Amino acid sequence: MSARIVIVGGGPVGLSFAIAASRLPGIEVCVIERAASGQGALPQPFDHRVYALSPASMGFLDEIGASPARARTAPVRAMQVWGDGEGSELDFKHGQPLATIVEHAAVMHALETRLTQDGNVEIRRGAAPVSMTTNDAATNVNARAISLADGSILKADLLIAADGNRSQIREWADIPVRSKDYDSDGVVANFRCERSHGDVARQWFKSDSVLAYLPLPGKHISIVWSVTRDAAKELTGLPEAELCARVAEAGNQELGGLSLVSPVARFPLARITAENWAQPGLALMGDAAHAVHPLAGQGVNLGFADARKMCEVLHDRSKFSRIGDLAVLRTYERARREAAMAVGQVTDRMRSLYLSESSSARWLRNDGMRMINRLPAAKSVLVDYATR
Ligand SMILES: Cc1cc2nc3c(=O)[nH]c(=O)nc-3n(C[C@H](O)[C@H](O)[C@H](O)COP(=O)(O)OP(=O)(O)OC[C@H]3O[C@@H](n4cnc5c(N)ncnc54)[C@H](O)[C@@H]3O)c2cc1C
Known part of the structure; x- marks a missing residue:
């Protein structure tokens, strides 16, 4: 008999896991997604929400047969970073792309196309759980059950919460979170530029904001501008x-007129870390487990x-283990939680460094940056980290 995984949340993480998990032997997968319809046609010319995907993420999408259409991707071959002091510039060049900029819509389109072609994952759209129950622990059965508004009940040997940073499942499971509201928003929009971006991602760290220019196909860029909430409203x-004039000016007119x-949209920025990611029969994944500041993308x-x-852990579990066993899910948690915490801490520290007016922070973000720029070994460590 098959074991059943129910995934709540059909965002990029939930859908990619659904495809990968449906290929494991003896597993059937169901996804519950609140949005009534899928991605559909791609927005023209580009979706304003984009991702800087690492080579590892592109490799994963390729492995599961959901690579985004090439025409909608742009490689990042170099990065230039400026502090707020004169000439505090850090530039990285790399043989392979450091990252690939892909629209959220193109990622979703590729995942949904793969799911349709495979045809082995049940997707309930326009549905959200109204309650969750857990089997009596005394029976030693870990199964969870999710009730939907239409009265149907879905039983799961493993329930995955991939329902984003305000996860309802995490709340029902009583999993505490550590959260930090950055009291700022990310303003996102796409522009056509006068000059070519040359496949270079550019980032300006100022004492009150972080602005990123990310290359899109042709002479286009996408920006993420992290600013205070008031500035974002303005x-x-x-x-x-x-x-256009403000964005061009904040980017030192590097690409001419825009x-x-x-x-133009804005998103609240917060850091969220779930205290634990696994319970018997349940695990958190993606933003439901961790949300980080977008400055590191x-x-x-x-x-x-x-x-x-998670797929690796489920695949490699002993034949005596069930997919919802806490020991199995803890293996996943141990492997991933530390990495997510580390990224959260690094981005937090970078952000604090740029917001601080102390003389040591000023020195580090300006002279420190110039120093690193002259040290190829230090730069290659940073590049290795970014491309993992
Ligand atoms: C301004 C900004 C810029 C960013 N830039 C980058 C970047 O450059 N690179 C990068 O890697 N990341 C970036 N991110 C972060 C990225 O968007 C998230 O990490 C990513 O979307 C997480 O995917 P997810 O599938 O875990 O969650 P989500 O994308 O939030 O998806 C959750 C899904 O669950 C569904 N859902 C929610 N609740 C329920 C429910 N109760 N029942 C059923 N369905 C439900 C939602 O409809 C949604 O489809 C950025 C974020 C922001 C805010």
């Missing part, structure tokens, strides 16, 4: 021409690494 309310080619990369690791 930026998203600006007339188009003024916003014209807006997408809606690692959020979805961490989630794909979770999905890949």
Whole structure:
């Protein structure tokens, strides 16, 4: 008899895990997604929400047969980073792409196409759980059951919470979270630029904001501008021409004039770390387990690494173990939680360094950056880390 995995949340992490898990022998998979419809046609010219996918994430999507369409991806072959002091520039060049910029919509489209072609995952769209029950621990059965609003009940040998950073499943499971509200928003939008970006990602760390220019196909870029909530409200309310001028000015006119080619949106930024990721019959994955500041562009990369690791752990478990056994799920948690914590801490420290007005922080973000720029060995350590 098959064991059943129910995944709540059909975002990039939930869907990629569904595809990978459905290929494990003796496992059937069901996804519950609140949104009524899938991605559908790709937005033109580009979705305003993009990811900087690491080579490992691109490899995972390739492995599960869900590589985003090439025409919608742009490689990052070099990175330039500026501090707020004069000439504090750090530039990385790398033989292989450091990352690939891909629209959220293109990732979702590729995952949904693969799911349709495979046809072996049940997807309940426009559905959200109304309650969750756990079997009596005395019976030593770990199965969970999820009730939906239409009265149906889905039993799961393993329930995966991939329902994002405000996870309902995590709350029902009483899993505490450590959270930090950055009191800032990420403003995102796409622009056409006067000059070619040359496959270079650019980032400006200032004492009150972090701005990233990420290359898109052709002469286009996507920006993530992390600013205070008030500044984000102001930026998203600006007339188009003024916003373009502000974004070009904040980026030192590196790419000349800009014209807006997408809606402008803002997202609240917060760091969330779940205290534990596993209970009997239940595990957290993706943003439900960890959300990090987007300045390092690692959020979805961490989630794909979770999905890949969980499949590995389920595949390699002893033949006497069930997929919902706590010992199995703890193996996944041990393998992934530390990595997610480390990324969260590093991005936190980088952010604090840039927001601090202390003289040592100023020295580090300016002279320190110039120093690293002159040390090829130090730069290659940073590149290795970024491309993992
Ligand atoms: C401004 C900004 C920029 C970012 N840039 C990057 C970047 O460059 N690179 C990067 O790697 N990451 C980036 N991220 C982070 C990235 O967006 C997230 O890490 C990623 O979306 C997490 O995927 P997920 O599938 O875990 O969760 P989500 O994408 O949040 O998906 C959760 C899914 O669950 C569904 N859902 C929620 N609740 C329920 C429920 N109760 N029942 C059923 N379904 C439910 C939702 O509809 C959704 O489809 C950025 C984030 C922000 C805010």
